[in-house]
Amino acid sequence: MHFLIFLYASLLDLPAIYEDKIYGSVATWMVVSALLAFLFFYYVLGWFRARFSTTGHWLLALAILIILNILLAVCVVGASDAQEAHVFSTDMLQLCLMNALFAATFFFLLTLVFKWWSPNAKKTPF
Numbered sequence: 001m002h003f004l005i006f007l008y009a010s011l012l013d014l015p016a017i018y019e020d021k022i023y024g025s026v027a028t029w030m031v032v033s034a035l036l037a038f039l040f041f042y043y044v045l046g047w048f049r050a051r052f053s054t055t056g057h058w059l060l061a062l063a064i065l066i067i068l069n070i071l072l073a074v075c076v077v078g079a080s081d082a083q084e085a086h087v088f089s090t091d092m093l094q095l096c097l098m099n100a101l102f103a104a105t106f107f108f109l110l111t112l113v114f115k116w117w118s119p120n121a122k123k124t125p126f
Contacts, residue, residue, distance in 0.1 A: 008098065014091045014095065029076065030099055033065060034103045070100050
């Protein structure tokens with residue numbers, strides 16, 4: 001998790017309060033949600049229903065994951081007790097977009113590595 005916190009801190013020029021109180025929670029939720037989305041798509045839908053194993057459904061799962069991670073970042077900042085972190089700010093927008101990018105990248109990497117054991121979705125999305 002320290003690597004993800006380092007990535008957030010080095011790629012985003014946000015106040016130090018983000019690194020202290022927000023990046024860890026956002027990164028944890030990002031990893032958990034991407035892993036759950038991957039497992040659900042490949043090993044629940046892909047295991048039982050071959051009709052959901054299409055590129056369109058994969059893109060839909062990716063879009064839902066991106067939207068979910070944007071909302072998760074907003075919720076983490078809103079629930080934090082950091083006075084400098086505002087939910088409606090350009091800092092928040094940067095964090096949301098970076099979190100969505102990291103979630104999509106993690107989902108894609110999980111797809112490349114682990115999709116081969118899904119009986120119906122091993123060729124999804126390519």
